[in-house]
Amino acid sequence: MTSVLTNLFDGVAYGMLLFVLACGLAVTLGLMNFVNLAHGAFAMAGGYVCAVLVNRAGWPFFAALPLAFIASAAIGAVLERLLYRHLYARSHLDQVLFSIGLVFMSVAAVDYIMGSSRVFIQLPQALEGQFDVFGVGIGRYRLMIVVICGMLTLALQWVLARTRFGSRLRAAVDDPRVASGLGINVPQVFAFTFAFGCGLAGLGGALSAEILGLDPYFPLKFMIYFLIVVTVGGSSSITGPFLASLLLGIGDVAGKYYVPKMGPFVIYTIMIVILIWRPNGLFGRTAAR
Amino acid sequence: MSAVTTQPDVSSQAIAHARWRAGEVAFWIAVLACGFLFPSRYLIMTDIVRLGLFALSLDLILGYAGIVSLGHAAFFGVGAYCAGLLALHGIITEPVIALVAAGLAAMVLGFLTSFLVIRGVDLTRLMVTLGIALLLEALAERFSDITGGTDGLQGIEIAPILGRFEFDMFGRTGFFYALAVTFLLFLLARRIVHSPFGLSLRAIKNNPLRAAAIGIPVNRRLVAVYTLAAFYAGIAGALFTQTTALASLDVFSFERSADLLLVLIIGGTGYLYGGLIGAVIFRMLQEVFSTLTPQYWQFWIGLVLVVIVLIGRQRLHRWVLWAPNLLIAQFGGRREAVAVPESDAP
Numbered sequence: 254m255t256s257v258l259t260n261l262f263d264g265v266a267y268g269m270l271l272f273v274l275a276c277g278l279a280v281t282l283g284l285m286n287f288v289n290l291a292h293g294a295f296a297m298a299g300g301y302v303c304a305v306l307v308n309r310a311g312w313p314f315f316a317a318l319p320l321a322f323i324a325s326a327a328i329g330a331v332l333e334r335l336l337y338r339h340l341y342a343r344s345h346l347d348q349v350l351f352s353i354g355l356v357f358m359s360v361a362a363v364d365y366i367m368g369s370s371r372v373f374i375q376l377p378q379a380l381e382g383q384f385d386v387f388g389v390g391i392g393r394y395r396l397m398i399v400v401i402c403g404m405l406t407l408a409l410q411w412v413l414a415r416t417r418f419g420s421r422l423r424a425a426v427d428d429p430r431v432a433s434g435l436g437i438n439v440p441q442v443f444a445f446t447f448a449f450g451c452g453l454a455g456l457g458g459a460l461s462a463e464i465l466g467l468d469p470y471f472p473l474k475f476m477i478y479f480l481i482v483v484t485v486g487g488s489s490s491i492t493g494p495f496l497a498s499l500l501l502g503i504g505d506v507a508g509k510y511y512v513p514k515m516g517p518f519v520i521y522t523i524m525i526v527i528l529i530w531r532p533n534g535l536f537g538r539t540a541a542r
Numbered sequence: 543m544s545a546v547t548t549q550p551d552v553s554s555q556a557i558a559h560a561r562w563r564a565g566e567v568a569f570w571i572a573v574l575a576c577g578f579l580f581p582s583r584y585l586i587m588t589d590i591v592r593l594g595l596f597a598l599s600l601d602l603i604l605g606y607a608g609i610v611s612l613g614h615a616a617f618f619g620v621g622a623y624c625a626g627l628l629a630l631h632g633i634i635t636e637p638v639i640a641l642v643a644a645g646l647a648a649m650v651l652g653f654l655t656s657f658l659v660i661r662g663v664d665l666t667r668l669m670v671t672l673g674i675a676l677l678l679e680a681l682a683e684r685f686s687d688i689t690g691g692t693d694g695l696q697g698i699e700i701a702p703i704l705g706r707f708e709f710d711m712f713g714r715t716g717f718f719y720a721l722a723v724t725f726l727l728f729l730l731a732r733r734i735v736h737s738p739f740g741l742s743l744r745a746i747k748n749n750p751l752r753a754a755a756i757g758i759p760v761n762r763r764l765v766a767v768y769t770l771a772a773f774y775a776g777i778a779g780a781l782f783t784q785t786t787a788l789a790s791l792d793v794f795s796f797e798r799s800a801d802l803l804l805v806l807i808i809g810g811t812g813y814l815y816g817g818l819i820g821a822v823i824f825r826m827l828q829e830v831f832s833t834l835t836p837q838y839w840q841f842w843i844g845l846v847l848v849v850i851v852l853i854g855r856q857r858l859h860r861w862v863l864w865a866p867n868l869l870i871a872q873f874g875g876r877r878e879a880v881a882v883p884e885s886d887a888p
Contacts, residue, residue, distance in 0.1 A: 282665070288664075339852065345610055345664040345665070345668070346604070346610050347851050347855075349610060349612065349668065350850070351847065351848055351851040351852070353800045353804075353847060354844040354845065354846070354847025354848035354851065355844065355848060357800075357841065357847070358841050358844035358845055358848070360840060361838040361839075362841055364837070365835075365837075365841070473797075476796075477676060480669055480672075481669075484665060484666065484669050518677065518681065518684060521673050521676050521677040521680065522677065525658065525670055525674065528662065528669055528670055529670075532661055532662030532663065533662075
């Protein structure tokens with residue numbers, strides 16, 4: 254019984270991490286209908302920035318996390334202005350090719366600069382080990398992830414639902430043409446959101462080094478996970494991707510624990526079944542664009 | 543999009559379009575000549591021919607039906623493992639029959655999964671095709687007692703083709719075998735895309751709604767062409783196993799599907815030769831890049847992809863064809879004898 258609860262907790266932590274990693278992609282796909290397979294590359298960038306700062310420059314872990322966010326967001330903003338911007342109106346095939354190209358480049362570049370072995374980030378003492386709550390083992394690091402990601406999710410929900418920027422963004426998602434007709438600067442809203450999503454991915458990448466493992470193949474290995482979160486969750490709200498990533502996290506942890514031999518088989522099967530059942534995602538809108 | 547006038551006009555135009563051109567004959571003669579000119583390069587040339595056939599199969603669904611697939615390696619892998627297992631356990635020792643059997647196995651999988659693929663929009667298709675390839679990779683890893691796991695199938699021995707032509711260590715037999723198979727399948731593909739069936743596929747690609755309105759059964763046509771493409775990919779996979787005598791988990795890998803897209807994009811979609819030409823250029827690029835930076839050639843491949851997309855595929859093909867067209871216009875007195883490949887971007 255306690256192992257079930259521990260697994261559940263690990264799954265929730267894993268799922269929340271996936272949400273932070275993937276929610277930027279939800280906006281990219283939802284707002285501009287842009288298939289960005291290179292989203293994981295931004296996460297990897299954040300992870301490596303954090304690793305370099307902590308391991309080589311001796312920064313404290315919590316000071317390096319915001320920098321991981323800023324670095325990824327900056328890279329995202331620059332790439333959006335220079336490259337992505339030109340491809341919004343192109344066919345999905347072009348977008349896929351372009352982002353696969355970016356993934357290949359990032360993998361080889363990181364391999365060249367940082368080496369191909371897995372990188373570990375030195376954690377502060379306070380985050381190591383686990384403690385028991387009514388007999389349920391809870392990892393400190395995972396608890397921290399749940400707290401950070403939970404707060405981020407609440408903040409995101411608040412921004413989207415309550416602020417002026419949030420309503421502009423929602424308007425732009427619902428109908429970009431009408432939104433720009435109403436005087437909303439859609440490209441600007443998108444550029445900002447894209448950079449912010451990349452920053453979140455970078456933060457997620459830094460947090461996930463301990464759990465998912467950080468190596469140059471990160472963007473390729475987890476690309477399918479991000480895509481699952483977005484396609485299964487739909488891109489109309491952040492609740493959809495959030496629930497989808499929790500499902501995915503719990504399912505993946507449970508699958509690996511109880512039927513280790515089946516490997517990722519369970520996840521892929523569930524994804525295909527869901528996509529056949531509801532091609533626009535579990536919580537998606539009915540209109541396909 | 544020329545206006546459709548009367549029935550005979552359309553058919554005569556289609557027939558004229560389907561006629562063999564001098565350039566095409568020259569292309570195949572040149573390919574055959576390579577087999578005799580470079581006897582020391584059989585292995586790499588076999589690889590190119592195989593990749594060309596694989597890209598041809600993607601061209602059938604991408605260039606003619608407009609289905610973007612990120613998991614075409616699934617069928618390649620099924621064909622490869624089928625051919626490997628058939629030869630390893632001595633079920634079907636004759637390579638040609640085993641080749642067809644492997645192709646049929648991939649075809650069955652293609653038929654079954656086509657129903658999943660034709661549902662939904664581009665993104666769902668991408669995810670489903672990618673998911674199927676990953677699923678098969680996970681399955682192959684799971685049943686490692688059959689597939690040999692990460693080590694792959696070992697000790698495959700391929701019997702002589704038709705009981706007569708032994709596979710030699712220089713790959714001479716392998717090359718001509720692969721070339722013959724590719725040529726035959728190319729002829730078949732050429733016949734198919736110039737048939738009314740092929741024309742209806744183009745109509746679907748340009749506008750599915752309009753195609754349905756003029757009475758084309760859109761879903762059935764897509765299922766048919768997807769199944770056909772799976773057969774081709776399965777044959778390419780089986781050729782891979784038969785000419786290299788190995789099959790391992792990486793036949794299903796995402797990189798294989800991604801590289802394949804690049805091959806086809808370099809060559810151009812929608813005129814059948816794109817895959818073959820792309821395969822030559824891709825392997826040459828790969829060769830150059832790996833001599834430049836042995837471990838990091840992927841970076842340059844990625845850069846090529848990004849640059850191709852940013853410049854625009856249509857513009858790129860216009861540039862490439864500029865010189866040949868100029869020559870032909872100067873000396874042949876005709877305008878644009880080399881057709882600009884049809885692009886799928888409007």
